[in-house]
Amino acid sequence: xxxxxxxxxxxxxxxxxxxxxxxxxxxxxxxxxxxxxxxxxxxxxxxxxxxxxxxxxxxxxxxxxxxxxxxxxxxxxxxxxxxxxxxxxxxxxxxxxxxxxxxxxxxxxxxxxxxxxxxxxxxxxxxxxxxxxxxxxxxxxxxxxxxxxxxxxxxxxxxxxxxxxxxxxxxxxxxxxxxxxxxxxxxxxxxxxxxxxxxxxxxxxxxxxxxxxxxxxxxxxxxxxxxxxxxxxxxxxxxxxxxxxxxxxxxxxxxxxxxxxxxxxxxxxxxxxxxxxxxxxxxx
Numbered sequence: 001x002x003x004x005x006x007x008x009x010x011x012x013x014x015x016x017x018x019x020x021x022x023x024x025x026x027x028x029x030x031x032x033x034x035x036x037x038x039x040x041x042x043x044x045x046x047x048x049x050x051x052x053x054x055x056x057x058x059x060x061x062x063x064x065x066x067x068x069x070x071x072x073x074x075x076x077x078x079x080x081x082x083x084x085x086x087x088x089x090x091x092x093x094x095x096x097x098x099x100x101x102x103x104x105x106x107x108x109x110x111x112x113x114x115x116x117x118x119x120x121x122x123x124x125x126x127x128x129x130x131x132x133x134x135x136x137x138x139x140x141x142x143x144x145x146x147x148x149x150x151x152x153x154x155x156x157x158x159x160x161x162x163x164x165x166x167x168x169x170x171x172x173x174x175x176x177x178x179x180x181x182x183x184x185x186x187x188x189x190x191x192x193x194x195x196x197x198x199x200x201x202x203x204x205x206x207x208x209x210x211x212x213x214x215x216x217x218x219x220x221x222x223x224x225x226x227x228x229x230x231x232x233x234x235x236x237x238x239x240x241x242x243x244x245x246x247x248x249x250x251x252x253x254x255x256x257x258x259x260x261x262x263x264x265x266x267x268x269x270x271x272x273x274x275x276x277x278x279x280x281x282x283x284x
Contacts, residue, residue, distance in 0.1 A: 026250040027055045027084065032062065034088075037263035039064035042116040044109070046070040046099050046157060047126030048050030049078040049226030052174065055251030056123055056258045056268045057081055061088035063259055068093045068112045070126065070157075077225075091116070099126050100145075102160075109160040119164040121262045124154040124196075125174040129189035145187050149201035150192035154199060157166040167211040173200045175273060177220045193218075197273060204271030213270040215261045220277025221248045244279030 029172060047053040048069025057067045058081070067085055071078045071094065078094040085092035088103050093115055097104035112119060127150045134140050165171075178186060179193035197216060204214035221239050239248045257274045260266050275282060 010210035024128060025051065025055075026252040028058050028062065028255070029252045031257075032059070032116060032252070034064065036065040037259060037265065038121075041065040041120040041262075042068070042112065043119050043121040043123065043262065044068045044070065044112055044119065044157070044161065045123040046153065047174075048123075049074045049081050050096070051198050052219060052251045053123070053125045054081045054084070055255035056125065056188060057092070058084045058088065059255040059259050060262070061062070061085040061090040063263070064090070064118055065117070065121075066091040068095060068108075068116070070095050070097065070099060071109055072096065072098060072126070080104070091246075097116060098149075099157055100148035104154045105153070105160040107154040109164065113164055119161055119169075120158060120166075121172070122161045122165070123171045123172045123174070123262070124157055126150075126153055127174065127189075127192075129186050131189075133185050135184075135187055138188055146188045147192055150189065151195050151199070155198060158203065162207075162212075165210075165212055168264070168267075169212045170266075171203070171207075171212065171214045172258050172261045173194045173214070173216040175200070175216045175218045175284060177275070177277045177280060179216055179218060181280070200273065201271045208270060213261075215265070215266070215269060215271065217254065217257045217272040218273050218275050218277065218282075219254050220275070220280055222254055222276075223248050223250055243277065247278065249278055 037193055038060055043065045045053050045057045045067060049071035050059045059068050060067050069078060069081055073096060082092045082094050095108045095111055099105055128146060130142050158171060173196050175196040176193040178190040179197050183190050200214055200216040207214055252278045257276055
């Protein structure tokens with residue numbers, strides 16, 4: 001019998017839709033109590049409509065932040081995330097567009113500043129991945145598209161946000177366990193995630209004098225729409241079985257890492273990566 005903690009549906013396109021998943025991923029644990037760690041803050045979360053991004057946005061709201069979510073075109077997912085943010089008593093805004101385009105990133109940040117008047121943290125999280133078992137069949141189009149979304153978007157969003165970030169602000173980048181152990185069917189994706197680790201470390205040094213902290217999170221196998229949108233059903237069925245804890249994680253088990261890194265609790269941490277990956281030991 002299939003494990004009901006895992007996504008079962010196969011989805012036809014990237015980056016996937018959470019409303020199509022059955023069962024639904026856990027966004028926030030029933031017992032999670034906000035402690036005001038982000039009271040009065042304004043945060044942008046890219047890829048915030050679903051998966052890890054949705055969970056991060058809702059956790060931030062429970063901790064007191066007003067949150068802008070950026071997403072590609074999954075409007076129903078985005079509206080559900082907004083509903084969840086507002087249910088926590090915080091303000092939210094959803095902005096649709098492609099973070100791989102510098103103009104969109106500039107316009108999105110400008111819209112956030114116009115609505116909220118400030119920006120205190122940026123979570124770079126939007127991503128796509130495409131399974132190709134034969135390295136020689138990775139097309140130039142796919143390579144450019146994956147790097148544009150997964151890496152260029154981090155550069156563009158950070159460049160757009162920096163003029164508005166002040167001392168004490170935080171940037172949190174989503175990398176992946178694949179940056180550390182690789183994946184033969186996701187070579188271009190894994191390469192972008194490795195680049196994000198280097199981006200995080202280098203940017204943290206560049207911004208240290210401005211007292212802006214930059215860190216990363218490297219999730220392992222997590223139940224998100226990206227999984228059924230990438231892999232065949234038989235692989236989705238076994239998602240996460242290879243890690244020591246023997247199961248895929250939930251977004252709710254990853255999002256607290258972002259809360260920690262965006263809050264003053266991590267005031268002496270920069271250039272580092274947290275690893276919510278089910279117990280897999282990786283270097284770095």
